[in-house]
Amino acid sequence: MDRLFIFDTTLRDGEQVPGCQLNTVEKIQVAKALEMLGVDVIEAGFPVSSPGDFHSVVEISKAVTWPTICALTRAVEKDIEVAADALKYAKKGRIHTGIGTSDYHIRHKFNSNQDEILERAIAATKYAKKYVEDVEFYCEDAGRTDNAYLARVVESVIKAGATVVNIPDTTGYCLPDEYGAKIKYLMEHVDGIHKAIISTHCHNDLGMATANTVQGVLNGARQVEVTINGIGERAGNTSLEEIAMIFKSHKERSIATNINTTKIYGTSRLVSSLMNMPIQPNKAIVGRNAFAHSSGIHQDGVLKNRESYEIIDPKDVGIDESAILLTARSGRAALKHRLCVLGVDLDQDKLDKVYQEFLKLADRKKDINDDDVLMLVGKDRTETHRIKLEHLQVTSGVGVQSVASVCLNLSGVKRFEAAAGNGPVDAGIKAVKKAINNDDMTIQEFLIQAINKGSDDTGKVHMQVAYQGNMYYGFSANTDIIAASVEAFIDAINKFII
Template sequence: MSDRLFIFDTTLRDGEQVPGCQLNTVEKIQVAKQLEQLGVDVIEAGFPISSPGDFNSVVETSKAVTWPTICALTRAVEKDIDVAAQSLQYAKRKRIHTGIGTSDSHIKYKFNSTREQILETAVRAVAYAKKYVEDVEFYAEDAGRTENEYLSRVVEAVIKAGATVVNIPDTTGYCLPTEYGNKIKYLMEHVDGIEKAQISTHCHNDLGMATANTLQGVLNGARQVEVTINGIGERAGNTSLEEIAMILKCHKGIGIDTNINTTKIYPISRMVSSLMNMPVQPNKAIVGRNAFAHSSGIHQDGVLKNVQTYEIMNPKDVGLEDNAIVLTARSGRAALKYRLHVNGVDIEDESRLDKIYQAFLKLADKKKEVTDADILMLAGADTAETHAVSLDFLQVTTGKGVKSVASIGLDISGEKFEAASSGNGPVDAAIRALKCIIHRKMVLKEFTIQAISKGSDDVGKVHMQVEYDGNLYYGFGANTDIVTASVEAYIDCINKFRN
């Protein structure tokens, strides 16, 4: 059995299914290039038949990267497979990932079918995909809740049909680690011809066991893991790439290696977090803000005497630097460009760098120190210039015993509008004023405020969910003034349903 574990990254497919975290094609290419530098073996670039945008993303990602295999997801439907093959036309290494649900629950309620019909559909889909590409991966959706004997029949049949990889997803995150590990072991022992294909894990984190289940799968014979950056993904997320990579790096006794350059982990983590407007929880393993922080006096004393008393990893191994360049109002463009590079954002366009630098200077005047999270926010904020609706000015009067009043100015496709309104607090007043200009029946469904880092002068992030015309739109705003950030998030929602 090989001691090499293949890393299949699905950040651009499963990871992007998080509400409000969709990326455009340019952003997907940025992430794909960083994934290539990170050393992932397979990039699942999208679900081509789902939308023209997804199709185009697979096409452009195929052109942008060189050595990783580019994978396109399909259902076990010939039209899906046709479209996937077309989207992969420029890929140097291409894979079609097709499959169908195999649990009794899926067979009965999702497909209104039988076990035999599902098996036939699976074999037919793999054989059809094989006409287009040599590398075909089959997924047995909800394998975690599929009875092992039937699952082994399906796996054996699709391998005979030509599948080179067979994915065993714990789609609902239900399995216990021992249960999932035993499932992989059962397949390794009972499937005739199992040596002709790689077995892959794909675990979800609904019960917080995605990484544990994935590791048990690997220990029992799986040699591909399907993971995402920061563990993002449907519902509670997927297995974190960084966790699996560092577990194997720290536990060398396991004897399994990956191709991952772990020093690239932190930069791509911050890049994905910034592009998807999805903050990393401070206590997140490996990449969280507090992952290498020590506040307990006992811990601090131990670390000062010998870092290994409380740290099992060197921060440099995941791309964190001990001697970071601190950005202030006196920092130049070179320092800004360097910090962006460290965080996975390379900007060659000098005019764009200059715009970000000017915004950086304005922010640095308000803050004593500009953080990496701040500059990532600035690097993504310049795209707002292309929006039809933008904020010209906002003035709010508020305080204890005083009714909040807001005056607002908007630029809508070059035309100026102004309005004022009172409200129950400064944010409510500002949004009411905005609605006086934008006469649409919009309902605020979700409103979340989060500080990027620590301190009263830090940039605050606001995430909003607005319902309009029966659809949900997600908006994001960031500013040292939280009321302004709230209005910008609301405007971001408006721009999305105006497009």
């Protein structure tokens, strides 16, 4: 079996999605989950971009044992120096440097020419090689780069010391046969190509990221750059879970990864919860409908033989068909078991605290699902908020004016206000604005999502709030959708009210 290396960029490319930023503690939690999943390389961040990114790369390097920790840079000496400093605690560190190679980038982004870009590529690779042995070079917008020039760049950076060369379809433009042919061209025309690993990095702008990645692998690439749930800039990146299960399912291709596929579901839900990024129900492998059958013909076929309509055993991706159902009668052991399945490890004190919240929720809901559990685990993130909602009461109905009264805790000082509005949510938001004495903010996006089904279900609210020219994102989950809406608004304003 040929070994396919999995390079996960959830914490770098994935975290560039608006509203999905994680703090260092959360990033470490994801990194450890990726390690348990079997990821070979974790791209931990872009250290020169911010002190937070630098600190995260440092701390992830300390926390993770065996995967390679990678730091992104531009082809700039200062970037490379900062990345090398951030990787000083990594057991295995890699610097990922590069530059745009398409005419779009060379002419319009850099106002340069092919020869100058080639020189910069070689210089950056050599400079990174002074700090680490493992250097990856990316040819940004390789998907739209002329193959002959791309081959010159790849050959030159390999000679300069690159151990991995990344061929990104940065804009998601390529068709699968074109991208596969590009990788094949490099394999056949680059002198010394076998001294380095060729990597894919495909975006999903036209919905072809996974197809392009597969074609890249079938034509010689042996590293794939992917994210959990396919998150990433714009339409996202290639999904880790899709690539892992494609090659597990197609054993005839003799390509194997190190991924422990039974950890896929738990890791997927963990990332979705921490990043407040819902998974579409029909998402391949991890969507809630991925193994659901509503057609009578399909149901009959599956009951007679699962393989009639399922090419993947749900248990292979960590979905236990005989999962323990969580209800108000469940004990701590059942809750702890479900958390372990979801990749969450809590100490006894934290477990006790979450369990008490679990019992309160279970009294309001018949069944507790995975998203409910992860919501409870993440609820303590609001404890550090300067503004907290202590009390909310709303009067609303047909033919009456909606009125809301709130009590906010402003750094230990309680403030009561009431307001009327065009509906209960509007009244609650206006009461909060009065309580903080600030009306200079507007809601730009307001999304309500039910986790499962039923009138007793927990509702998720995602909110985008504009303030002084910037966008801030808030999130909350509650069985009371009005409370969830007000809490999400407060979550957003805590990010800019000092």
